[in-house]
Amino acid sequence: MPEPIVVLRWVIVLAVLLGIFFYLTLKRHRSIRIVYNLLMKANLILMYPVGFVLLFLFPLWIGIWIGFEIVIAMTGRMDLVLPPFYLNLENLVDLLTPYAAGLMAIFIIALRLPAGLLKEGTKISYEKFGRLQWWGRATRSMKERWQWLPTVQGLFMPYLSEKAGRGEIRGVSPTANAGEDEYKIAHALADHFNVPVFMQASDFAEMDHRDTERKGLVDFKYIPGLDAGELPLVLDRPVHFIWDMKGYLWYNATTFNPFKKRKRTNEALEMYHSLLEDDGIILIDAAVRRTTLQVLNEIIISFVPWMFYYGEGSTFDRVASVIRRRSDLFSVQLAGEGKYRIAIIQKHTIGVARREAV
Ligand SMILES: C[S@@+](CC[C@H](N)C(=O)[O-])C[C@H]1O[C@@H](n2cnc3c(N)ncnc32)[C@H](O)[C@@H]1O
Numbered sequence: 001m002p003e004p005i006v007v008l009r010w011v012i013v014l015a016v017l018l019g020i021f022f023y024l025t026l027k028r029h030r031s032i033r034i035v036y037n038l039l040m041k042a043n044l045i046l047m048y049p050v051g052f053v054l055l056f057l058f059p060l061w062i063g064i065w066i067g068f069e070i071v072i073a074m075t076g077r078m079d080l081v082l083p084p085f086y087l088n089l090e091n092l093v094d095l096l097t098p099y100a101a102g103l104m105a106i107f108i109i110a111l112r113l114p115a116g117l118l119k120e121g122t123k124i125s126y127e128k129f130g131r132l133q134w135w136g137r138a139t140r141s142m143k144e145r146w147q148w149l150p151t152v153q154g155l156f157m158p159y160l161s162e163k164a165g166r167g168e169i170r171g172v173s174p175t176a177n178a179g180e181d182e183y184k185i186a187h188a189l190a191d192h193f194n195v196p197v198f199m200q201a202s203d204f205a206e207m208d209h210r211d212t213e214r215k216g217l218v219d220f221k222y223i224p225g226l227d228a229g230e231l232p233l234v235l236d237r238p239v240h241f242i243w244d245m246k247g248y249l250w251y252n253a254t255t256f257n258p259f260k261k262r263k264r265t266n267e268a269l270e271m272y273h274s275l276l277e278d279d280g281i282i283l284i285d286a287a288v289r290r291t292t293l294q295v296l297n298e299i300i301i302s303f304v305p306w307m308f309y310y311g312e313g314s315t316f317d318r319v320a321s322v323i324r325r326r327s328d329l330f331s332v333q334l335a336g337e338g339k340y341r342i343a344i345i346q347k348h349t350i351g352v353a354r355r356e357a358v
Contacts, residue, residue, distance in 0.1 A: 004098035011102035015110040022114035126205035134305035136177035164193035174228035175247025176201035179210035190217035202226035253318040286316030
């Protein structure tokens with residue numbers, strides 16, 4: 001059996017080669033993406049026990065070990081110490097670290113990095129076999145159990161009543177996943193206000209989705225494969241509301257680089273501002289965070305299409321600091337409680353007042 005450190009060296013070399021291979025091929029070949037996605041899941045299965053050992057069991061072991069050292073120092077009696085704690089700490093670190101580091105290297109260099117560097121990385125994770133393939137299905141059925149959508153509709157509908165009074169409501173959801181919620185919202189608005197509703201949903205990842213349909217007062221349109229950034233090219237009229245649950249704003253604010261985060265979120269906000277009617281609103285999720293449940297659900301959702309709480313923080317958590325600085329464009333209000341909380345980001349009419357004055 002080779003020394004753990006030798007194994008680690010070879011694992012890192014392999015991870016780098018695999019990472020380069022994936023980086024060059026992921027975009028073009030669907031079959032390679034399937035292999036990549038399956039490897040990602042297999043690696044996640046390995047990573048969780050390693051994370052559990054490193055973050056929980058290992059510190060616990062060290063704590064007890066220190067406790068026993070104190071007992072030995074005070075009593076001079078080795079027989080009070082349990083056998084696993086005779087192990088020398090340095091040996092244990094020598095043994096564990098290379099294997100844990102090897103797994104991390106595969107996870108980060110070979111798997112996370114290539115997709116992360118590619119613009120298509122997010123898209124790939126929501127595809128069939130992708131790490132987040134089941135996100136939409138699991139989240140929707142969880143929210144159905146909670147009666148989430150009817151509750152949240154009650155929170156934002158009052159903001160649309162004046163628009164309905166003008167004879168029509170137009171909404172867009174550029175990161176709609178399967179478009180199921182958007183379809184329901186459109187029908188709920190038409191039933192409630194008894195006016196024609198135009199709702200456009202789209203998503204850049206390939207997946208089963210609601211089809212375009214005209215029914216009663218609702219004109220529902222689903223555009224598959226559309227990048228939210230290209231929304232200005234396909235929308236011919238400004239909309240009254242933008243539904244963006246863990247979508248475009250969330251992803252633009254998801255980067256470790258705080259400058260990039262601010263720049264990208266600002267650009268997304270400015271794009272949304274240009275697509276909205278005066279007084280129009282952006283609706284984002286703002287559920288109150290429950291970190292332990294979140295981590296647990298993030299693990300569950302990687303393997304089965306079911307969960308019992310959100311597996312990630314809210315959009316509001318991620319973008320609040322940037323939005324609050326853009327009081328020139330929007331004002332923000334929170335509505336609802338706990339898991340039903342949403343943020344209503346309303347476009348200012350100051351611009352209009354200025355234009356009218358001129
Ligand atoms: C976390 S899911 C949220 C889906 C949906 N809004 C919901 O609440 O059920 C994020 C979705 O956004 C899509 N997405 C992320 N960035 C996108 C972009 N730039 N353009 C289009 N879709 C995007 C993903 O494909 C995925 O379906």
